[in-house]
Amino acid sequence: MPVMVPMASALHELITLGILPGMVPGEEHNRPQADARLLTNLRRGALEYCVLARLRHGESYGLDIAQALSADGVLIASEGTLYPLLSRLRRSGLVASSWRESHAGPPRRYYRLTPDGVAALAAFERTWTPFRDAVDRALKGANA
Amino acid sequence: MNSSGQRIAEVERYIHELAIALSGLPADEREDVISGIREHIDDALLAIAVPTPDDVRRILDDLGDPLAIAADAGAPSATRSTTSGNSSSQHASGSPPAPGTAETVPLLQRDWIPAATVIAFAVAGVFFWAGGPGVWLLAAAAWLAGLVTLLASPLWSGYENLIGTAVFGGGPVLAAGAGTLMLGWRHRPSMLGAWLPGLDWWRFGPLDRLVALFLVAIPLVIAVGTAIWLLRRGSARARR
Numbered sequence: 001m002p003v004m005v006p007m008a009s010a011l012h013e014l015i016t017l018g019i020l021p022g023m024v025p026g027e028e029h030n031r032p033q034a035d036a037r038l039l040t041n042l043r044r045g046a047l048e049y050c051v052l053a054r055l056r057h058g059e060s061y062g063l064d065i066a067q068a069l070s071a072d073g074v075l076i077a078s079e080g081t082l083y084p085l086l087s088r089l090r091r092s093g094l095v096a097s098s099w100r101e102s103h104a105g106p107p108r109r110y111y112r113l114t115p116d117g118v119a120a121l122a123a124f125e126r127t128w129t130p131f132r133d134a135v136d137r138a139l140k141g142a143n144a
Numbered sequence: 145m146n147s148s149g150q151r152i153a154e155v156e157r158y159i160h161e162l163a164i165a166l167s168g169l170p171a172d173e174r175e176d177v178i179s180g181i182r183e184h185i186d187d188a189l190l191a192i193a194v195p196t197p198d199d200v201r202r203i204l205d206d207l208g209d210p211l212a213i214a215a216d217a218g219a220p221s222a223t224r225s226t227t228s229g230n231s232s233s234q235h236a237s238g239s240p241p242a243p244g245t246a247e248t249v250p251l252l253q254r255d256w257i258p259a260a261t262v263i264a265f266a267v268a269g270v271f272f273w274a275g276g277p278g279v280w281l282l283a284a285a286a287w288l289a290g291l292v293t294l295l296a297s298p299l300w301s302g303y304e305n306l307i308g309t310a311v312f313g314g315g316p317v318l319a320a321g322a323g324t325l326m327l328g329w330r331h332r333p334s335m336l337g338a339w340l341p342g343l344d345w346w347r348f349g350p351l352d353r354l355v356a357l358f359l360v361a362i363p364l365v366i367a368v369g370t371a372i373w374l375l376r377r378g379s380a381r382a383r384r
Contacts, residue, residue: 061183061187062180062183062184062187063183063184063187063188066184070206077208078206078207078208078209078212078213079184079206079207079208080162080181080184080207080208080210080212080213081208081212081213081216082180083176083177083180083181083184083213083217084177084213084216084217085216086180087173087176087177087180087217090176091173098249098250098253098298099253099298099299099381100298101298101301101302102187102301105186105187105190105301106183106186106301106303107298107299107300107301107381108183108187109179109180109183109381
């Protein structure tokens with residue numbers, strides 16, 4: 001019986017994270033978790049371009065990107081999720097990486113934008129700004 | 145010592161959980177994510193002068209639940225669909241492996257570099273023992289090639305460069321070579337012994353055998369051990 005509680009909470013978390021489909025029971029009473037799920041869904045389309053944007057002015061390494069993007073807790077909830085994303089970006093050719101010696105400690109993998117990555121970032125910016133403005137306008141209109 | 149042991153244990157447990165959580169992925173993707181996370185942890189620990197167990201916990205907490213990372217890694221790739229969307233609209237040709245051109249690996253970071261470096265040292269070693277003026281020239285060439293690659297390739301850190309250079313750059317190898325030549329000289333009547341010292345030990349006295357064992361076996365063990373170590377470190381980084 002005591003096992004049920006952690007199991008239920010784990011299930012709940014998976015649903016909240018959007019990993020399992022389904023409504024969270026009593027969601028209306030549980031605003032932080034509903035907000036977290038919304039945020040997860042919003043991040044999904046935008047985060048990879050935020051990573052690309054971090055590399056716009058030059059190469060960078062994992063910890064540096066992770067700390068910059070997780071600083072406000074909005075873009076990345078847990079830093080570890082950056083690494084599957086970097087791996088996907090690399091495999092789809094939007095970023096490239098190379099090993100470089102660091103001052104202290106083992107060599108680091110540095111990431112940089114490829115020409116495809118630059119193009120993808122530009123395309124996102126062209127789309128994002130009108131989209132963001134339209135959402136803002138719609139939200140303001142609904143409030144007024 | 146105790147706290148650093150705990151620290152390593154905690155990190156290893158985390159990596160282990162992550163590896164299990166990622167076990168559904170292809171091996172190269174799994175390795176990619178794990179090596180990124182490992183580097184992140186190493187980097188974060190290096191930034192702290194004396195990391196406490198609390199620091200380690202915080203770093204791991206910030207990384208997040210291995211299951212959440214795995215879910216992110218296994219989720220249907222939004223990246224791939226957006227990119228193909230982009231490239232079909234921007235680049236008229238729908239050739240999927242466009243990254244191939246953008247992502248050429250620099251020569252000194254290719255995956256065969258670690259093996260080639262170690263083989264160069266092995267060839268140098270064998271030719272050196274085999275002896276003979278002409279063969280020594282080949283040994284020197286292989287040795288130089290190995291040393292240049294070891295030092296120039298970013299697949300090895302400064303620390304690894306240092307140990308590799310100390311072991312293969314001379315030290316024990318030269319000592320062993322000089323030693324066996326001296327043994328050969330002591331047993332000059334057999335000219336073969338002077339040129340092929342390695343083959344002639346068992347005709348020496350017991351003391352010489354002992355000396356020969358130390359001069360040859362110990363540097364050999366050190367050299368083979370270092371070679372395996374460098375190979376594993378370098379290959380782990382070259383693996384993509």
